[in-house]
Amino acid sequence: MRATQMSPNLRWELLHPASSSIPSHRTRIPVPTTDRVKESYQRLSSPIAHPPIKLPIITSLSPHHNTFSSLINPEKRAMVFSVTRKSSGFVAPAEPTPTEILPLSIIDRIKGLRYMVQSIHVFKRGEKAAKTIKEAMSKALVPYYPFAGRFFNDPEDGELKLACRGEGPWFVEAVANCSLEDVRFLDLPMMISKEELLPVIPQDLEEPINLPFMMQVTEFTCGGFVMGLLSLHSFADGLGAAQFLHAVGEIARGLPKPIINPTWDRDLIPNPPKLRQPGPPPAFPDLKNEYTTIDFSAESILQVKEDFYHSTGKHCSTFDASVAMVWQARIRAIGFEPNELVHVCFFASTRHLLTDVLPKPSEYYGNCFYPVTVTTTAGRLTESNLADVVRIVRDAKSGLPKEFAKWAVGDFKEDPYELTFSYNSLFVSDWTRLGFREVDYGWGKPVNVIPFAYYDFMAMAIIGTVPVPKQGTRIMTQCVKKEHLEEFEQEMRRFK
Known part of the structure; x- marks a missing residue:
């Protein structure tokens, strides 16, 4: 180290x-x-x-969850959990x-x-x-x-x-x-x-x-x-x-x-010549986005994959399908002008690209990712079928090795790590392959893992899994404002 x-x-x-050997005027x-x-x-x-904090049981929810109260045991509605x-x-x-x-x-x-x-x-x-x-x-x-x-x-x-x-x-x-x-x-x-x-x-x-x-x-x-x-x-x-x-x-x-x-080895991560110091912090707007979750069965995701295969002759992942669905649904719900540029960004691991630098990449636990940003017009995204949106996402992913190599030697005009937070940009985080679902302390793996949306300055979608024993994909979002929420949920349900 x-x-x-x-x-x-x-x-x-x-x-x-x-x-006491250090002078008192030292900073x-x-x-x-x-x-x-x-x-x-x-x-x-x-x-x-x-002191115990009393938390009332939820019996009335937002209109988007108005069927949930019927699932609660009536005897437990009077309980106060603490x-x-x-x-x-x-x-x-x-x-x-x-x-x-x-x-x-x-x-x-x-x-x-x-x-x-x-x-x-x-x-x-x-x-x-x-x-x-x-x-x-x-x-x-x-x-x-x-x-x-x-x-x-x-x-x-x-x-x-x-x-x-x-x-x-x-x-x-x-x-x-x-x-x-x-x-x-x-x-x-x-x-x-x-x-x-x-x-x-x-x-x-x-x-x-x-x-x-x-x-x-x-x-x-x-x-x-x-x-x-x-x-x-x-x-x-x-x-x-x-x-x-x-x-x-x-x-x-x-x-x-x-x-x-x-291993620590933070000094082995590439430090491009143009990036001796990180740039100024980005602007953090208050987007006031609403939180919602939508579950997709394994069959629904499989159908998207099959449609993509029939259209292109290629396979796509659950991540590809999920990003395409939430990105297209969001843009359609918001209603951007057709020529307005919209973006989706996700962090792709680069451990497999640093095998010549890191002695054992699997032992490294520091940040090791590259922001993959996909940009197109709102009109193209709105009018395309879902298979085309999946292809746009996959094309950007395929360029990761080349783009990361260029960044590592300073061959870039704009720093890809200097992120811009605006309503035009969607950030996606994939929690299905991080390993949290496989952690075992001696009594078995978790039945539920819940990551929380990040902060109000970013439009966020988190891809996770539904609780055990069910199977499927859960997409947790905080990516649209209140006036766009109902339309967004309707667009997402079209894929189910």
Whole structure:
């Protein structure tokens, strides 16, 4: 693992902040001091009790879900579900780990990635799940010790870096007063708010944006549990975050160490000559998009694939079909002018393109993707049949190796990583191949994984799967304004 070079004084100050040998006029970096950490641990020596938060059961929903209330057991409509956070604290590595400053790649440092990815993971069984997972995480943090670090902006060069001192991620233990069956295994629309299932850290302890990772394990009366995760995108992409969870699961199941030996190697990611420093942050408009989900059966997706094959003689993936459906439905619903340019963007993994650079790409858990942006006119997208839209998406995907190679050597006019957020642009994230569905802590794989839409400044669609035991594709969107929502849902239903 390669640590960055910096002045001896600054390195000593960062790694040994309590030392009196550093002049008092030195600029302090925003990483907790030793005294502050000691104080935090003293506060955390006894469990932090949180009062139960009463959450009324959902009995009336938006018009788009008006049939759901009939599915609720009448006896349970009077119940009040509550979640109580019992204890919380930092989980330190089980053994001593290196104390160092680690650099980030040019992709990690993109300002548009400085946000927390939110998700919940539902498991039907898990005896003493919080205790087991917490202990396994502590052991996994030995090889994955950067997950225990803290982000800071280096005052010498202004770059975002990671300070590794072994503080650990934030971990919350909680209990619910109901069974998972009572809340339909948190199928959408959720009967317990995500805010009660995701970890919260007191701001006087730590700035959440400085932590790579936070977790909450909520145990239910049935013996099942829900894991709520916050993962900073600047630290790891979806594949990388899932890799760490697999490591925790392997140790929880009794393995002495994770199967994959992780590597940092952020300095091996290409740093094009034109991109010595990331550009200014993009504009973040408030699009005020509405949230909705639509499920497609496996047969519906198969029909789209068969239609494409009959039209072109080629195969397409579920991802290709899903992107084409949501993109065309969105553009038709909004009603852009025919000559107006519209875009769809998705992040494609480039690990397979860096086998000559990364010793073992499968061990790398940093951001390793290229933004594939597809642009056409609204008129073309509206008038085309679905097979043609699938072909447009596939053509853009096929150009990934060439475009990424050009970017790596600085052969580009506009930086593809400098994203533009506007109502004309749709961003799509594929959660079906990241590995979260395969994580096992010893009691089986999750029956439901729910990623949440990102922020109001982007029109977003997330491709996932329907809860077990059903089969199919779930497309979760926050991509159209209220006045376009009904038309968008009608357009999406045409593909079912």
